[in-house]
Amino acid sequence: MSTPSAGASGISPARPATGDEPVGTTAPRSNLGELIFAGLALALGIFVFAGAFAIRLPGAGTQVGPRVFPFLVGTILIVSAAAVLVGVLRGRLADVEEGEDVDAHAKTDWITLAKITVFVAAHIALIEVIGWPFAAAVLFGGVAWSLGAKRWWAALLIGLALGLVVYVLFGGVLGLSLPSGPLLTWLEPLLRSLRG
Secondary structure, eight states, rough: OOOOHHHHHHHHOOOOSSSSSSOSOOOOOOOOOHHHHHHHHHHHHHHHHHHHSOOOSSOSSSOOOHHHHHHHHHHHHHHHHHHHHHHTTTOOOOOOOOOOTTTTOOOHHHHHHHHHHHHHHHHHHHHHHHHHHHHHHHHHHHHHHHHHHHSSHHHHHHHHHHHHHHHHHIIIIOOOOOOOOTTTTGGHHHHHHOOO
């Protein structure tokens, strides 16, 4: 007696498992990463709100005050964090990155992360000391070097140029005050004339 073929009965015979087939179920994923992200975003939003309340308001006027932008950023951060938190608690986790050039199993490069953290802290500490443009140059150049830029000095110059553009744009055109530092005090009269 012969075994029926797939063509005769419409049912193909069972194949032995080779181990190459996709697994139907995956191991349960931890939602710790998403919870940490939501918590940090929430804390940052609250920090931005607290900082916005510390901003001194100028005299009465009809122009948009300096607290509007921080309030907007703080609101976006808090609402986004709350949405992520609710989604994670309801079991909706982000899909695992499956990009071609991403190794999902690669370990975190803690040295690079530590370098970037140091440069961000240095930027915050140096804004009042050396001025916004130079602190921005330190941040931009340092992060570029941490991420493997070969010509760190070029990244430093690009960061300085971007810092100067932001300084002139916010200080001159928008009328907001960024610290100039001891080397750029000569720019302040020019910015005041731009504000009109």
